[in-house]
Amino acid sequence: QVQLVESGGGLVQAGGSLKLSCAASGGTYDWSTMAWFRQSPGKERELVARIWSSGPSNYADSVRGRFTIAKDDAKNTVYLQMNSLKPEDTAVYFCAQRPRRSATYDYWGQGTQVTVSS
Numbered sequence: 001q002v003q004l005v006e007s008g009g010g011l012v013q014a015g016g017s018l019k020l021s022c023a024a025s026g027g028t029y030d031w032s033t034m035a036w037f038r039q040s041p042g043k044e045r046e047l048v049a050r051i052w053s054s055g056p057s058n059y060a061d062s063v064r065g066r067f068t069i070a071k072d073d074a075k076n077t078v079y080l081q082m083n084s085l086k087p088e089d090t091a092v093y094f095c096a097q098r099p100r101r102s103a104t105y106d107y108w109g110q111g112t113q114v115t116v117s118s
Helices: none
Strands: 003-007 010-013 018-025 031-039 046-052 057-059 067-072 077-082 091-099 112-117
Touching: 003 091, 018 031, 018 091, 018 112, 031 067, 031 077, 046 067, 046 077, 057 067, 077 091
Parallel strands: 010 112
Antiparallel strands: 003 018, 018 077, 031 046, 031 091, 046 057, 067 077, 091 112
16 A cells, blocks of 8 residues: 655745655555645645656646656655745645556545745
8 A cells, every 4th residue: 555645844935945745655666647736725626746657747837837846766755846935825735646557646645734924
C-alpha cells in the first residue's frame, strides 16, 4: 500500500514562497502521474499541477509561471515550489498518485495547509 506524506505548508505573506514535499513509501514506486491538488472552504478540489513519470508536467492556469512541480526518483519524492504566492492560493494542498495500472488517482496524502496573508 502506497503512503504519501506531504510537508512544507505554513503561513507566508503575499509575494512569498513555499516548497511542498510529497514523500511516497510502501508499494512500488511505479506510477504514471503524480499531482498536487488544493481545496479551500466552499470550493471544489482543484488540480494545481501534475507530472508524468517520464518527466513532462502541466499546470492550472491560475498557477502557471508561479509554481513548479518536480520529482526526485531517488528519494521517491515530488515537490511543488510555489513563488509569488497570493491570498487566493490559501488552501489545503494534497498530493496524489495515479498508478500505471489505474485511470484514477488512487493514493492521497493527508494534506498540508498553506495560508497566504495579504
